[in-house]
Amino acid sequence: MEQPERKWTMIVDIDKCTGCAACVVACHAENNVPIVTEQEVVRGRGQHWIRIERYWSGEYPHVKAHFLPILCQHCENAPCEPVCPAYATVHSPRENLNLQIYNRCIGTRYCGNNCPYKVRFFNYFDPNFVEPQDQQLNPDVTVRSAGVMEKCTFCVQRIRRAEEKALAEGHPLREDEVVPACVQTCPTGALVFGDLYNPESQVAKLLEPNNRKFRLLEHLGTLPSVYYLKGGTSRVSE
């Protein structure tokens, strides 16, 4: 088995998140995520690899909104992986990514049931990219047909491109060379991405002495790679 070289980690600073959902749009654009119709959303099939969960607290008129961006947590002990009978979702120990291999997927959807964060999406229909959206599709990312599962990949296509480029240029991958679409787009810098094994990286520095950090549903033992930072309160309206 491969030895771990990197540990791609994402930090989501909830105190900085404004709920603008630019990351959602960026992810759609980068990863050819289909846009489902309103009818489908009503049926409960909204499809966003990263979604902003909005919670309200307080009584009117002192209502506050809280935003929680949730994406695939790329768990080290991912519960979605062992249950796929076709090895369509496997772990890459070299870089700690949870990979989704579309053309192996036969659509049993057990992985979707077993994900406690419910970040896995099934393509119930073929994607419908209305012209000229089909011109905008990213050729680096497979457009999935009906019947396969999909989820956030930490923009693995960008990671691969950066790795190949670094190899061609003959230097080790610098971590600022890799930036997923959501991280690139976040206006407040609430999303930070990097290699946790690299002590110089931003994520390592942010996480090191931090009493604001937590992970989602840690009691399940999934060991997610997405850390959330929350200390103060984020206020949208006061």
Next chain:
Amino acid sequence: MSVNEVEHPVWRRPLLEGEDLAEQAEHLKRRHLLLDPKFPWEMNDDALKPMYRTSPSFWVIVVALSGLVMMGAITWFRQIYWGLGITGLNRPIYWGLFLVNTVYFIGIGHAGTFISAALRVLKIEWRRPISRAAETITLFGLTAAGLSILMHLGRVWKFYWLLPYPNQRQLWPNFHSPLMWDFMAILTYLTGSTLFIYLGLLPDLAMARDHTVGWRYRLYSILSLGWRGTEKEWAYHKTALDIFSYVIIPVMFSVHTIVSWDFAMSIQPGWNSTIFGPYFIVGALFSGVAAVIIVMAIIRKSMRLEYFLRHEHFDGMAKFLLILSFTWAYFYFSDYIVPWYNGEPVMKVVFDVLRRGWAAPLWYLMLFCNLLLPVATLWSRRVRSNTAALVMVCIYIQIGMYLERYFIVPVFLGYNELPFSWGTYIPRAGVLLTIASFAMIILLYMLFSRVVPLIPVWEILEGQIFQGLKRIGRALLPARSEPH
């Protein structure tokens, strides 16, 4: 013994002398099939004649069922073409009616195996006339379950990737996955059940071959493989049936346990309960025995098998059903009280929904059907001897057990640790396919009953030869001998 004192075969034996004994003997004859021997050629007739009896209403039902099956096939093709979106599935409820059907159909098949194999091992004699009819439910139930699994796949045309064979994809299937264990277990069970029913059929196919003409004769000649009933054949046959019985019982237990582990292995709240293994087995036997009773009642009436299927058989199965209902209640209560006591937050919400929420009417209906009704009725001999009442109770049990599986799959899936991702399931295309699956099973059963004798005549003859009457004091009692 000289030739003048030749012993009569059991069907020629005169009734015992003495009026008081004669009355008792008559009474016992009426009640017990195995004490009521008939001429074998008459028994053959009784078993073979129903195969020819296809009344107009039979054909009407066959055509109607075929229509439903066709509708199901068309819906399935639509689903393959457009995608699973035409069902009511969504996120987080990725499994819906198809999985409910799968578990239900595998479940009702367990009674067949239990009656053929376990009752045979335990030497319970009233299993004799019902074993084949019950095993047939297993056969077609497993077929429908397999089809339901295929229907629920997103890319069903790639299903063969789950078969372990060397290929150019550099992949073998993932045996970490409970779905693979499921696949292997159902494969084993289906193969075992088919071979088991075929083995038991061989002597009866020979009998059918000897008493039919035309296409039936040709069919049975091929299928009976040239069975003559020599000692060697019988000896091997018996050993093979013994081995099958002993092996298929653990297989049967393992199959539904493994089906339950599709749920128990996950971390979905409400699913990862360690009691699911035995709970599902008992549930399967419960719904299976009820299904057997329903089918028995139908074929007894429609195929005029009153000689073979008597009150004693329904009584035995109904008593078994009562015990199973207690056992099911025990397991359901255990599965309920543990998370209730723990106060696990998600399960608290779920139980609230079950007790007071939108699911309450269905939940109370399920408890009524599975718990209250069997316990309240099946203890009574009057209910057990009234076939119509018994069948009604069994139909309610089917409804209750189907609801139970419905709760486990789509209802529990709607609730998880993150409330933002809760959902409800409203079945759409799945309903049509469910109806078509039921229609397919009934259709196959009806056609099967006209091609294969459903009553194992050789087993009944064997039982009648080795059962007799024994006089103890003033009473005449059934006595059973056993060749070793």
Next chain:
Amino acid sequence: MANRSILGLFHEATSTADTIDRLRDLGVAEEAITVMSGVPYTPEILGRRPVYERLLPIALLGAVGGFLAALFLTVVTPHLYPIEVGGQPLIPGPPTIIIVFEFTMLGTLLATFGGLLAEIAFPAVGRQDYDHRITEGHIGVLAVVDEALADQVEGALKELGAHHLKIDEAHHVPGPRPWRRLAFVGAFAVVPTVIGLLFAYSVLVIPLPNQMVNQPSIAFDQGPRLAAPAEAVPIQGPVLIDGLPASAPVPATADSLQRGSILFSINCAMCHGQDGGGRGNLSGYFNPPPADLTSERVQGLTDQQIFLVLTQGRGLMPSVAENLLPVERWDVVNHVRTLR
């Protein structure tokens, strides 16, 4: 001397047992006597030697086979193509036990059934000594004896109460005719397997929809597509268009320029004007108007980009690929360069 097969039917077990004793006394070998019945009578009842049947060892052999198959699948195959899933070890303990159990049972069942068929030589082909009354509750005693003994045997059977005697030339023993039977059974097993394998290895292919091979997204070397914005990375080197051979630029020799000039005036001047200023005779009919080839924007493109425009078209301009060979297009490109 020829053999005779004599079949007598009896009503019940006692007279059958007596008959067998009498036949034994007459010197008929045990193996020559076959008892057939519609209900299993044990050898003890008929006074016969118990049948030595070997199903249990065959079943155990099947169990071992199933066990080994399961071990192969769960222990060997993960090592062939190691894939890590969910933090579980490569060979997980409990799942391995499950698979081993199921396959062992399957092996046992298949071996038992197969063993039964093999040992009793099923399916039996050819004519057999039999009577249909055996499935009506009669017990048949079949003796295959020498012609000399035949009369005695016949007499004994009649005396002990046999009804319906059948006497025949002994057929070729309906025992093993292995090739025919193997072929029959083999066909059932082999043909579906072969067909399945043909599908599995894509020799037979059903063209189904929903394949992800054909992607709606446009790859980097695929056209046509909307024009790239001005700051997009220019194309270097030979032009690679999906489905066409690579085409390298032609040096701008005097010949090339002269050819290019002629081809330009034939193919391009109508819209772009003889001087390339974008005011040809037809330019008024187009909105937006044909491009000004003398502008900085067009002259700033690389040769390859201009070649691409000629080959694929752009906006309202059609592709001239069917009018001009690639080398002719490069000539035109060279000419366009002079229109500064």
